[in-house]
Amino acid sequence: MNIDVAPLKIIKDQIEAFTTSLIATLPNILAALVFLLLVWLANRLIGSVYSRVLARTHMRSSLKAALESLVSVLVWTIGILIAATIAMPDLTPTKLLAGLGLGSIAVGLAFKDIFENFLAGILILLREPMRIGDYIEVEGITGEVKKITLRDTYLRQVDGDLILLPNSMLYKNAVSVHTDWERRRVTIIVGIAYGEDVAEGRRVMEAALKGLDTVDQQRPIEVFAQAFNSSSIDFEVTWWTGSKPVEIRRSKDKVVEAVKSALDEAGIEIPFPYRTLTFKEPLSLKGSNDNDYERGEDGGSSSD
Structure with a gap:
């Protein structure tokens, strides 16, 4: 039986060629590994000095962490490229840059959203449109800024829920920073009856807000007659207080209590809707003796 040894010889020659090439390049590989070790040490040293x-x-701490990460990525990228040229001398910098360019295009298309959020995070951290602890609102979402990373911004809502918003969402949409100032203007609507004196009602409401600790007394307290409502003359009561949500709620609570007490003390009526009904057809009512009573007039209107 004859055995064809030609395929075996080809495999043997390939293994020998691979082994010879590996042994020839082994010093270069070791040199590249040593260089990467030096890159690691240099990265630690540069990071320590940079910090x-x-x-x-x-x-802000988030921006410092982002810049430190960028410096570390830059050092490692340059180090790996140099180590690749050391391990493979035939791999010239031109070929590396060409391959890196094609690779970056493919990676950029695959991770478009990630890079978009990354760049938006860098711009947000550099511009500092908001701080940790600010209450912001974007696209109907309101919460306290707890953390800003290179990809996400963490918002803690007043009900305790934690929401992670992509930085690109904050960069592309209008963001309301409610606590950019320490003070915020608050408004409530108060109505008094038509039979009351408008000027006296205005004076009583203004006096009720003076002296309240939740009302900024250094800023104007404004009370304006605003509209003729169905059952009352409505006033717009405006004042300044702290900008945090809990400060606004606490201030509204005390203002409503103070205005109600002041109007009651002055004898000024805060009306509730009055409704008068007239019936088009006579209305039959049965009393306790099952006697029928008729009540009503022809008509057909109801008013508040």
Whole structure:
């Protein structure tokens, strides 16, 4: 029986060629590994120096962490490229840059949203449109800013829920920063009866807000007659208080209590809707003796 040894010889030659090539390139590979070790040490050293430099600045902690990460990524990228040329001398920098360019396009298309959020996070951290602890509103979502990362912004809503918003959403849409100022203007509507004196009602409401600790007494307290409502003359009562949601709620609570007490004390009526009914057909009512009574007039209107 004859055995064809030609395929075996080809496999043997390929293994020998691979082994010879590996042994030839082994010093280069070891040199590349040693270089990567040096890159690791350099990255640690540069990161330590960079952290000390940033510690002397007034940058927010999230921005410092982002810049430190960018520097680390840059150091490792350059180090890996140099290590690749050391391990494979035939791999020139031109070929590396060309491959890196094609690879970056493919990665950019695959991770478009991630890079979009990353760049938006960098711009948000650099521009500082909001701070940790601010209450913001975007696209109907309101909450306290707890953390800003390179990809997400963490919002804690007043009911305790934690919401993670992509940074691109904050960068592309209008954002209301409710606590950008320490003070915020608040308005409630108060109505008095038509039979009351408008000027006296205005004076009583203004006096009720003076002296309240939740009302900023350094800013104007404004009371304006606003509209003729169905059962009352409505006043717009406006004042300034703290900008946090709990401060606004607490201030509204005390203002409503103070205005109600002041109007009651002054004898000024806060009306509730009055309704008068007239019936088009006579209405039959049965009394306790089952006697029928008729009540009503022809008509057909009801008013509040």
